[in-house]
Amino acid sequence: MSSQEDVAAEPGPDTMGSSSSSSSSSSTENDATTGDIITVTIGATVPTGFEHTAAEEIKEKIGVDARISKDRGRVYFPITTDKLFQVHLLRSVDNLFVVVEEYDHYQFKESKEETLMELQQLASKLSWTNALEVWKLNRTLKKKKGYRKGGNGNKVKPTSEATDAAAADTEQQELLQGASAAESQTKAESTPDVDSSAQDSGEAAPPEAKLIKFRVTCNRAGDKHSFSSNEAARDFGGAVQEFFQWKADMTKFDVEVLLNIHNEEVIIGIALTEESLHRRNISHFGPTTLRSTLCYGMLRLCKPQVSDIILDPMCGTGAIPLEGAIEFNSSFYIAGDNYDMAVNRTVNNICHIQKRRAEKGSASGLPIDTVRWDLCNLPVRTSSVDIIITDMPFGKRMGSKKKNWDLYPSCLREMARVCRPGSGKAVLLTQDKKCFSKAISRMGGLWKKLLTVWVNVGGLHAGVYLLKRTGAVFGQTPEDVYESRGKVNTQGDEKDDKQLS
Structure with missing residues (x-):
């Protein structure tokens, strides 16, 4: 080693x-x-x-x-x-x-x-x-x-x-x-x-x-x-x-x-740097705030285009949509979370950036909005989102591995509903590789894996998955069929980690 x-x-x-x-x-x-x-x-x-x-x-x-x-x-x-x-x-x-x-x-x-x-x-x-x-x-x-x-x-x-x-x-x-x-x-x-x-x-x-x-x-x-x-x-x-x-x-x-x-x-x-350049956007940190540089890498994977609607359903402190709104500002970003504290942090971070830009004399407006919602029941029209990009709970600091077996299939299904069939994309970060792969396999062909980038997040071996929304019509595939957690073999986690390292 x-x-x-x-x-x-x-x-x-x-x-x-x-x-x-x-x-x-x-x-x-x-x-x-x-x-x-x-x-x-x-x-x-x-x-x-x-x-x-x-x-x-x-x-x-x-x-x-x-x-x-x-x-x-x-x-x-x-x-x-x-x-x-x-x-x-x-x-x-x-x-x-x-x-x-x-x-x-x-x-x-x-x-x-x-x-x-x-x-x-x-x-x-x-x-x-x-x-x-x-x-x-x-x-x-x-x-x-x-x-x-x-x-x-x-x-x-x-x-x-x-x-x-x-x-x-x-x-x-x-x-x-x-x-x-x-x-x-x-x-x-x-x-x-x-x-x-x-x-x-x-x-x-x-x-x-x-x-x-x-x-x-x-x-x-x-x-x-x-x-x-x-x-x-x-x-x-x-x-x-x-x-x-x-x-x-x-x-x-x-x-x-x-x-x-x-x-x-x-x-x-x-x-040449006294402080890491990734500490550029966030002033109100949460327990799992992503580096702005990692957010930028995830955004480049999905190649935002002019007028794209980009959604982060689990925004946390808003690190991903903030980086996108600053660097890829021809798209529009919707940041949402089901926790009041997370939504408040995101709003505070947006206000901080806007204030800083105004003080420098540049346009302070950002193409971003913030909403509190249930990520498994989004108040978003079907097939209306171009890109979904988010940091999913690893089951370490946020949530738990056990809860992920229910959460991942539910949110992936809801993401598939709001994402445009045939052209929509998703960039998802998670360290719970076993649970994520199983959840994707249960989506009835709604998502197709295009690329996986293995990254180090705070010492954890995680994957950034680039998915494409297939042309399959939501609701006409067996994506609602649940598999009992008791039948799922969770002992493969360590084996998978060794193969992917």
Whole structure:
């Protein structure tokens, strides 16, 4: 089994690293530091299973081809710095980072000590300048766009916006100067002793340089590594600290260095997002609120068209119809639920988005309406809905596996009634695969499975099912014939899970 660990480790005081730089090629340093347009590789984490969807969006909106990583849930694509702002407009990506260096077949040493020593030495061999230039530009973009600040947002007490901006610009300039100097050959006047060089840099550089704080986050997957994520982050982080003379800080950091290891693939990057981009629409959360990025992937599967009527009969907090109303706004969305609290959350989230849009001076109206209803007896005309898209109860946090055996057939039947025969579609997310498959088989041919996308939802292995409404006339098929739950073999759940993993 492959193990995955996400650890953010602060370098230990006893960490050893190379303080002098075996300089990489510095041919691109001039381009990076003079403000010219440069090309870098951007990495993006996406909902597992929707990597191809993200690649399609990147091609469509940015015009470049994305490479899907061997490690699920990541894509990589090239971009020029003049188009960097476009990456923050992508709807399918959770987090973004700029790649410093990548190795497809990194040969790890057999012993842990040798491997960790090699990681320490690696920090001084990397060409950091372009990545740090992109980090600097990205900070400027976020200030202009008014993005929410993450962990380092509370670092400086608010005095005035001008003071904060000036301090940040000074820090960024010092950071880039440090990177360029570190990647050059060690000059004669530099002090070889680490402790004294730290003191010298403090005296020579402006006080703002001391404020640069960082952390290293290691994400490791694979069963052939002799080290843990914590050990890799600690030792690599110690070398980065020694190389740049930055200060380690686990929470109020300016720079987050990423060390992604998947079997023999090693990618070093610098984070460009402080908070995941999926937290963009929802202000009132429920117990099972979906990520907006996952909602976007589900919406793209059904390809909404102009004037389509799109229904979410179990809307929860309204994450799916809200994402649709914002991104695919030529369709009309009806969000409904049978719980008052869920309907209230949806209304509050819609109002929040409308208020935010009005404050920015854009049109605040959204093509969406909210209704409280019985999802098995919808107040909707037969054959009047083009697309049904919803997150069905898994039977974990909401409902129960036992109740799903009655709920799934009932709601699938009602969905088939309101959906247009021959052209209607449904995109349904559920982790209760056994119950769902059984319910579909009992629909008398009203639904046809077109595609299944396997996704990871909060650590649960779930399926996004794309269904097509067949031309069968509702009410003329044996879809109302129930099968006793006592005759259903529920012991196949674990077997099915193993086959689908």
